[in-house]
Amino acid sequence: QVQLVESGGGLVQPGGSLRLSCVATVRTFSSYVMAWFRQAPGKEREFVASSSSGGTTRYVDSVKGRFTISRDNAKNMVFLQMNSLKPEDTAVYYCAGRFVAHNDYNYWGQGTQVTVSS
Numbered sequence: 001q002v003q004l005v006e007s008g009g010g011l012v013q014p015g016g017s018l019r020l021s022c023v024a025t026v027r028t029f030s031s032y033v034m035a036w037f038r039q040a041p042g043k044e045r046e047f048v049a050s051s052s053s054g055g056t057t058r059y060v061d062s063v064k065g066r067f068t069i070s071r072d073n074a075k076n077m078v079f080l081q082m083n084s085l086k087p088e089d090t091a092v093y094y095c096a097g098r099f100v101a102h103n104d105y106n107y108w109g110q111g112t113q114v115t116v117s118s
Helices: none
Strands: 003-007 010-012 018-025 032-039 046-051 057-059 067-072 077-082 091-099 112-116
Touching (some): 003 091, 018 112
Parallel strands (some): 010 112
Antiparallel strands (some): 032 091
16 A cells, blocks of 8 residues: 655745655555646646656746656655746646556555645
8 A cells, every 4th residue: 555645845935946746655665657737716637747767857837947857766756846836836736646657546556745836
């Protein structure tokens, strides 16, 4: 069973930065594609960014150039560095993982709130 625990959310002013962290309890972390999703109030959950163990990354267009996903396979951790934050980035951010051979993300963290407001 894979467990994911996020941390690092909070309140930040527009233009500010936050770094989210997620630690996974799994033996073969490098075999998992890790991702961040977010869900704003009244909206559906949306994909934000993903990272394969080989270093391939993907981003939703709205965060390209502002957010960076990275991972530390030795520590079973994935990070999301968020810069130039905007009020529309306000959401609950979820860490997610899927085994590399699977299509669906079936492991999820509990979520961490990010609020961008002056």
